[in-house]
Amino acid sequence: MNRFIVLFVFGFCFGSLTRVHSIPTGITGNRSGGGSSSVSHRHFSPIVYLERYGYLVPGAQHSSALLKDAIISFQEYANLKMTGILDEATRDKLQADRCGVADIGVAGQVGYHQQGTNQRSRMKRDANCKAFRALGMTCYSTPVPKWSKNDLTYYIKSFTHDLPKSKTREAFQRAFKLWADVTPLTFTESTSVSADIIIEFARGLHGFLHFFDGPGGTLADAAPPEIGYVHFDEDETFVVDDDGDERTGHIVNLFYVAAHEFGHSLGLEHSNVTSALMYAYYSKDDRLPTNMNEFQLHQDDIDAIQRLYGGPTNVTGTDRGTSGGVIPADCDIPWDAATTYPRMDAFYAFKGRLVWAMDRSGIREGYPKNISQVFRGAPSRVQAVVHITEQTDEKTYMFKGKKIWRFNGNRRLEKGFPRPSPAGFPIAPDAALQANRGKVYIFKGASFQEFFPHNLTVGAPRDISLHWGGIPSNIDAALQWFNGKTYFFKDNEYWRFNYNKMKAANGYPKSWSEYWMGCGQPDIRPRSPL
Known part of the structure; x- marks a missing residue:
């Protein structure tokens, strides 16, 4: 009897992924046939897709009104024009390469839904959950649980034939590190099948009711906490970095796909932010790294994972950015660089891998953050920063070593x-x-040079002491506040410059940590340095 029930459920759910449906002509638009020629790599059924990814209930009868609503919901998620018809752009998106996790929670398949991103998504999720419960199936209609611990292990059950094991391991390590850098989580490879997350490469039917569809289409899938598996479709051709140039087959960046799936294994749903890592769709031209070290999480991804686990562990130290890393004490770290940021009516101060946003009231809530969270693609340990405003145009320049x-x-x-x-x-x-007067200067040692942003050139070096009286050599940072006053910083001291007398103002230098960081003050707010 138990075997019969299993086979019945398998036949019902597997059939929902493979049978072909027709859609009433009133919502198909002007096109006929199976979709765009650019993506028609397999026989395709829009209804099977909408069922699999949560927009329709599998196995149910769908009226024209339900189908139109499902298409609109899909178009809304995919950031397409919400026509309710299967126009060319919609068909192309339906056939694009993607993650196998559903967009709106469908339990009988691999997908789930952590939290509705908008009212339509929540309404659609709730309606589908009622239908699933009527069929006796579980629906993740409440937030998916996070892991109950921060130190997680993973086991690689099988490897892809496309890459050496060492490269596969490195791709997974760096993919996990993306999440470790912005949370208190740590990830350690294990040799035990009882590890928290099991990673496997498979083809076709794998596990229970999980199905890969050959090259392209569904690339991978994953389960939420604390189930703990991640599957990759071995029919894809996996590469890392830029080693796919000479490869044949359906080329997929393993690091990028793994980082996305690991997000699911930590409890994240899909995002409808197209540039976020947790967006469901994969494009070989979309933000993929030629070097894994250069890839950064989108702020949308960071906000989502930190809602579940919080930020990196807040303990005293000198740097952050490794698994279970640390945040330096605010009062013990002279800045590497600083600049005003008019759009925020505040300024940024940089140290190591961190950036602080501060205003007249002190450090803004949520800071410090990793520099890459605020300025995606920025280097750590930046040496000089300046924000330039010219009429309506804004640019921020960072300098490190021999690069800009x-x-x-x-x-x-x-x-x-x-x-x-x-x-x-x-x-x-x-x-x-x-x-x-809007002039931009670069300081180095005892000299400074005028910087010309339009062509990235500089003027001849000049002596700081001859033009900036009282300002020391080898400064750490400099900025001009919104009141027009200019400040220079070195070690634990700062100077205000008096342009009328062309020298440092009387009474300076003063304590940087006391006046700018609020160190030693009873209310933890800085004394006004202005």
Whole structure:
């Protein structure tokens, strides 16, 4: 009897993934046939897809109204025009490569839903859950639980034939590290099948009611806590870094897909932010790293995982960014660089891998953060930073070693950066500053040079002591506050510059940690340095 029940459930659910449906012509749009020629790599049924990924209940009869609503829900998630018809863009997206986890919680399959991203998603989830319960099936209609511990283990049950085991291991290590860097979680490879997360490469039917569809389509799937498995479709051709140039087959970046699936194994749902790691769809041209070390989580991914587990462990130390890393004490770290940021009516201060956002009231809530959380693609241990405002245009420049990074007003790294510093540019500058009349200066040792952002060149070196009276050599940082006053920082001291007298103002230097960081104050707020 038990065997019969298992076979019945298997036949019902597996059939829902394989049978072909037709859709009433009123919602198919003007196209006929199986979809876009650019993605028609397999026989395709839109209804099977909508059932599998949570927009329709498997095995149920679907009226035209239900089908149209399901298409609109899908279009809303995929950021397409919500027409309710299977137009070309919708068909192309339905056939795009993606994760096998559902977008809206469908229990009988691999998907689940942690939290509704909008009212339509929540309503759709709740409606589907009622239908699933009517069939005697479980539905994840409440938030998926997180792991009950922070130190997790993983076991690689099988390896892909496309890569050496060492490269596969490295890809998984770096994928886990993305999540470890922004949480208190740690991940350790185990040789035991009782590890928390089991990783496997498989083809076709794998596990119970899990099915891969050959090259392309579904690339991988995963289970939420504390089930703990991640499956990759061995019919794909997996690569890491940029070693896919000479490969044949359906090329997939293993690191990127693994990082996405590990997010699911930690309790994350899909995001409808197209540039987020947890977006369901994969594109070989979409933010994929040529070097795994350069890839950074989107802020949407960071916010989601920190809602579950919080940020990295907050203990005294000198750096953060490793598994279970630490945050340095605010009062013990002279800055590497600092700059005002008018859009926030605040300023950023940088140290190591961290950045603080501060205003007249002190350190803003949620800071410090990893620099890469705020400026995606930024280096750690940056040596000089300056935010430049010219009319309506905003740019943030970062300098480190012999390279320059440039970010737009939304703190996104611009195309073509980082790039080498031009001839004559100081190597590893001490500080950068946009001062009076909009001029930008770069400081190094006992000299400074004017910086020309339009062509990334600099003027001739000049002596700091001859133009900035009373300001020391080898400064740590410099910035101009919104009141027009300019400040220089070195070690635990800072100077305010008096432009009328062209020298440091009387009464300076003062304590940087006391006046800017609020160290030693009863209310933990800085005394006004302005």
